[in-house]
Amino acid sequence: MPPTQPGSVGRRIAYYRSVARPKMTQQQLADRAHVALGTIRKIERGERGVTDDTLDAIAGALGVDPSRLVADREHVSTRIRDALPALSAAIATYDMPEDGPVRPLAELQEAVAQATAWRLSAQYLQIARTLPDLLAELARAAQECQRVDRAQVAALLVTAYRCADAVAYKYGARDLSARLIELMRWAAPDANDPLLQASVSYVRTETFFAARAHASGLRALEQAVDACPEPVTHEAIAARGALHMRAAVIAGRAGSPHAADGHLTEARALGDRVAEGIYQGTAFGPDSVRIHEVSVAVSLGNDHVQRAYDVAREWKPPADLPAERRSGFYIELARAQLWGGLMDDSFESLKVARRIAPQHTREHPWVREDAATLRRLRRADAETLTSFAEWCHAD
Structure with missing residues (x-):
């Protein structure tokens, strides 16, 4: 893919580097991303664009999803959808995988744990990029492992299928999602x-x-x-x-x-x-x-929205909850507020959901429906609302 346009991406990288805990220097970012220090400096100064591979490496080093570093989030969604056929291919050969390497069990456990962390934080691009190869490797491990390891490998397969399903389901590939869930059901008994x-x-x-x-x-x-x-x-x-x-x-x-x-x-x-x-x-x-x-x-339904208001009035999801769950709270609260005629509050809730988990929010069908409704009903702040509606492809 062509490199991203310089400027805004460099500013975002510099921002996330500065707010990292602990704060990260350019040299530390370069080392963790396996990118030359001069490249990091030029990117942050807006003197050069960033290829997808470099962007992914930098995002991984910063611990953020690549979508947070670019203005063109449509490009990120396209990359995820482009990766779905590879996921289909990986599970098509679940019982007869291609020959290839298999890492030790401890390393496979670490890889699956990382994928789970990405799922919980709604980092779907990271999952889409890495899961096809990981699923193939786990399928090989399932065929090669000794009896003593079989239950552990089966559990890893179930967990990895679940991570892949999160991407398929959120991005509307419902047939692929159903196949992944059936494979979870197939592998689970072996985990005992x-x-x-x-x-x-x-x-x-x-x-x-x-x-x-x-x-x-x-x-x-x-x-x-x-x-x-x-x-x-x-x-x-x-x-x-x-x-x-x-x-x-x-x-x-x-x-x-x-x-x-x-x-x-x-x-x-x-x-x-x-x-x-x-x-x-x-x-x-x-x-x-x-x-x-x-x-x-x-x-x-809308006769029960007062219950949603009562919860939201007294409590907000703490920051240490998984991003996908927190964003889901605000997406559903936005729907309740819309039903109750609280249009400004509804739009604010949608914007909070986007800040927490942009990929999850952008692909949620309720976000599109409610943004379209708000755009039809509202008059104030029309430019911002239109921008949001276009971002999530609301009709």
Whole structure:
């Protein structure tokens, strides 16, 4: 791909370098990105553009998504969509992968953990770039590993498929997403871990959301709750609690407020028993449950928006929650505010969501729908709203 235009990208790189903790010098950035110091200096001064490979290396060294460093975020979305066929090819050969190297188990675990961190922080370009090769390598590892390692490799495969699914689902490749979820279900039994099975059931709900088969999705989640281990350990509490959170939302979509409230009550009780954290790749705890209170209110429809206002009036997601979850809170709050006629507040919530996780926000269908509605209804700040609507491709 051609290099980006110099100037703005250099200023963004300099900014993120200056706010890094600890603050990073140009030499440190060059060393971590494996880029010449002179190149970093010229980029920051706006004297040269940046190729995709160099931009990705710099973003990785800074710990930010490449989309935060460029003005042309359409280019980032295009790169992600262009990578989806490679993901399809990688899973097409899940049971007969091409020959190639396989790193030691510890290195594979580290690579999958990094992909999970990218998923939680909504860094989809990083996942799209790296997952095809990682999935192929894990498929080789699954064929070559000794029995003692088989369960660990199977668990890594499930987790990696989940990371790939996050990209496919968010970018509208629903058939690819469904295939990835089926591969999660295929690999999970070999991991011999009931809590991992629960996380697969949690993710599988995407297929029911996509098909608008909400009643069926609710039944599947309730069966998963019944099969989940007793909530005696923190991991088991979180697994069961996450299933109840998900069930509450899909019950709302199914038009069952009683079931939604019941599952939300169960989730709240379980959330109070553990600290907020990441369990089996899913955020769970008191803060996540609060976010789902807003999700449930929106799922139940505009007659329930007061519940969303009540949560938002008293509380905001803390900065240490995963970016995807925090941005989702503001996206759903924006919808509730729009339904309640609070158009200025709704637009502000959408802008907060964009600041937290630009890729997640840009590809969310509700953002497009609500931005289009706001543009039709509003008169003030029309230029800024139009710019936002064009950014997210609102009709």
